Amino acid sequence: MNAVQQIIARPEVMQAIVIVGAFTVINFGLKILTNFYKYFLRPSKNLKKLGEWAVITGATDGIGKAYAFKLAKRGLNVVLISRTEAKLNAVKAEIEEKYPSVQVKVVICDYSDFNAKLRTKVEKAVKDLDVGVLVNNVGVSYQFPKYFSELNEEEVAGLMEMNVNSTTWMTHMVLPGMMERKRGAVVNIASAAGCHTMPLLAQYSAAKGYIAMFSRGLASECAKSNVTVSCQVPFYVATKLAKMRAAFTVPTPNQFADMALKWVGHGGDVVVHPFWLHAIMGWFIESIPSSLADGQMLSMHASIRKRGLKKMAKLAKGE
Numbered sequence: 001m002n003a004v005q006q007i008i009a010r011p012e013v014m015q016a017i018v019i020v021g022a023f024t025v026i027n028f029g030l031k032i033l034t035n036f037y038k039y040f041l042r043p044s045k046n047l048k049k050l051g052e053w054a055v056i057t058g059a060t061d062g063i064g065k066a067y068a069f070k071l072a073k074r075g076l077n078v079v080l081i082s083r084t085e086a087k088l089n090a091v092k093a094e095i096e097e098k099y100p101s102v103q104v105k106v107v108i109c110d111y112s113d114f115n116a117k118l119r120t121k122v123e124k125a126v127k128d129l130d131v132g133v134l135v136n137n138v139g140v141s142y143q144f145p146k147y148f149s150e151l152n153e154e155e156v157a158g159l160m161e162m163n164v165n166s167t168t169w170m171t172h173m174v175l176p177g178m179m180e181r182k183r184g185a186v187v188n189i190a191s192a193a194g195c196h197t198m199p200l201l202a203q204y205s206a207a208k209g210y211i212a213m214f215s216r217g218l219a220s221e222c223a224k225s226n227v228t229v230s231c232q233v234p235f236y237v238a239t240k241l242a243k244m245r246a247a248f249t250v251p252t253p254n255q256f257a258d259m260a261l262k263w264v265g266h267g268g269d270v271v272v273h274p275f276w277l278h279a280i281m282g283w284f285i286e287s288i289p290s291s292l293a294d295g296q297m298l299s300m301h302a303s304i305r306k307r308g309l310k311k312m313a314k315l316a317k318g319e
């Protein structure tokens with residue numbers, strides 16, 4: 001027997017190993033059971049109890065549109081905010097036709113420059129409403145993965161304005177009313193990109209990371225006021241922004257919103273992957289050595305970048 005084997009063979013060391021092992025297995029088992037309950041069995045909150053209205057940014061497409069329909073289905077009146085008037089009116093008409101008892105307001109706002117004048121306009125539209133749910137959904141990513149040094153000024157400014165400023169200012173507008181009424185839920189749509197190292201999507205990932213940290217601090221600040229703040233962090237969802245078709249790990253916006261809504265109004269977990277498969281993907285990435293995960297991410301994004309550059313070159317030649 002060598003020295004290590006001799007130490008392990010001592011009864012008190014064996015006992016310690018068994019206790020630590022049992023603790024780890026029980027802890028892991030409890031985590032799985034708790035998550036199973038939260039993802040599949042826990043009843044949804046009655047969101048009407050939080051307030052009469054829901055405000056959704058980026059509400060004419062993708063995740064935001066799906067959220068607006070689900071909230072209207074739950075009986076909340078909805079304020080849809082986006083930049084394209086025709087699309088806003090079309091979504092308004094669709095919701096009114098499907099849910100005739102629900103009121104729908106639209107606000108035209110281009111979040112790529114959410115300046116003081118626009119903020120006043122949006123504030124006027126929402127300030128007298130009993131807002132129970134705010135979904136900060138609007139956001140923008142890169143056209144395709146790029147080195148940060150390749151982004152132009154407009155792209156750099158847009159990433160901050162659309163992801164960071166929109167979420168921060170909208171929350172600043174709506175949260176005081178919720179805290180006064182002592183009810184409400186702020187839902188910030190960030191991204192799994194904000195939870196992991198994302199070479200070639202560095203600024204997008206950092207902007208979403210800001211939202212996650214902002215949500216965590218706010219959630220703690222607001223808990224006493226009975227207002228929940230959460231940050232939902234999907235991997236890919238089949239939308240225009242993602243440029244992806246639905247697949248096993250890529251839900252449609254509708255599927256995503258169904259799962260996402262189950263988390264709204266529940267305190268406790270602040271940063272969540274609402275889609276269970278995304279939670280497993282997140283856990284897997286966190287479990288492998290970061291040097292391996294970062295390297296894989298870099299080579300995956302580098303190959304998407306190559307394809308993106310080729311496509312751009314073809315477009316420039318008019319092919």
Ligand SMILES: NC(=O)c1ccc[n+]([C@@H]2O[C@H](COP(=O)([O-])OP(=O)(O)OC[C@H]3O[C@@H](n4cnc5c(N)ncnc54)[C@H](OP(=O)(O)O)[C@@H]3O)[C@@H](O)[C@H]2O)c1
Pocket residue numbers: 057058059060061062063064065081082083084087109110111112137138139140141162189190191192233234235236237238239240241242
């Ligand atoms: N899809 C994914 O795989 C994925 C993954 C992680 C996180 N997310 C996040 O989820 C959120 C929603 O993304 P999505 O995939 O649903 O996007 P999407 O399908 O492209 O929809 C974007 C929505 O935002 C609106 N919008 C775009 N630019 C705007 C601007 N400048 N001002 C105001 N509204 C604007 C669009 O309105 P118009 O119709 O007028 O363009 C549309 O309603 C984003 O924050 C994104 O970062 C998405």
